[in-house]
Amino acid sequence: MLMIFGNRDIDITIFIEELKKRVTVSTGEVERFAQLWDHREYKRNEFIQRAGTVPRFSMFVLDGCLRQFLVSENGIESNVYFAEERHFVGDLPAMRNNLASAYNYQATEASQLLTLSRENWEVVFSRFPWWAEAHMKGYQKWAAAMQQQLADMQLRSGEERYLDLLKKRPSLFRRMPQHYIASYLGLTPESLSRIRKKLAGN
Template identity: 30%
Template sequence: MINVLLSQIQEKVLLTDQDQEAIATFFISKKLRKRQYLLQEGDVCKHLAFVAKGLLRSYNIDEKGNEHISIFGWEGWWVSDLNSFLSGVPAVFNIDAIEDSELMMISLVDYDRLTLAVPIMDRYFRILFQNSLVTKERRLMSAISHTAEEKYLNLAESNPHVIKRIPQNLIASYLGFTPETLSRIKKNLALKR
């Protein structure tokens, strides 16, 4: 699993052999079974997790019991309740596995130690956080300016390999509408083709 992580890091920054050896010492591996929690709302998020294999979701549940998915995390993605991880406050998100998954995880103490021991990792994480911010800004703009059909098409076009792995009710939750609305959209799209 560490090789998957190192390969993903190498896509963003150049690592020496010494950097790679050092990085490996800061991470622990964890396997999750389908439907197993990595984090539950109200707990403090103790780790930043890299998805080496599998598929996870981060979500919260409102007072009416409706689930709202904020992100899906598949191979090469990082998942966490970042505010909880960085500040130690209770998490507002649940994170669980949609598929059996394998993760590489780092604690906040080790995260800080890693960025001091391997300075290029500070740049790597800055790039990740910048990309995450851009993604969230685009998702917010989509939520307020696109139709339901446009939201679905954007997701399907940007992630065709992953969308096939995600149950339709979870896709609907992520896009902010009901499974019935998603079925209607898919039916209308099929009729247009």
């Protein structure tokens, strides 16, 4: 489905599909809901939101890929999440409570996003009651994935974590630099390289 943002027709089909996976809602209702979102484009490596600032919006990825990461006091980056097409992403607690976020969000390739401002978050919950259910289902799924990721760091070997990510999200290995993947897996680039060479030789 095409929708006009500014003076451009933007295909929001996958946005509608993702919402309908979570709740039963008409296409017309979703279209009215989408009118409260904005369309934004980012270049490869462009920052979308920086740590230390209050997030201005949450995001849905229409096209492209983002990384969510932390930076330690000594400047070491730790990737905690990769958002490809169909992913909702953002620091909602910081945004909704008007607090500075600890996270950075960066486009790792040219990306198109739908964004929902802090002000419109309050509007959609009052105007579209079904959004609360849709949001909660997605948030619970994300929280479970983050908890599993933390557990895997403690309980599974680097090779097991690598194989699991390769099975679940193979596209990341075509889209992300190896050092980003290594950081996400809690490995050094050298360790990841050794794992890949070992498995390639089997």
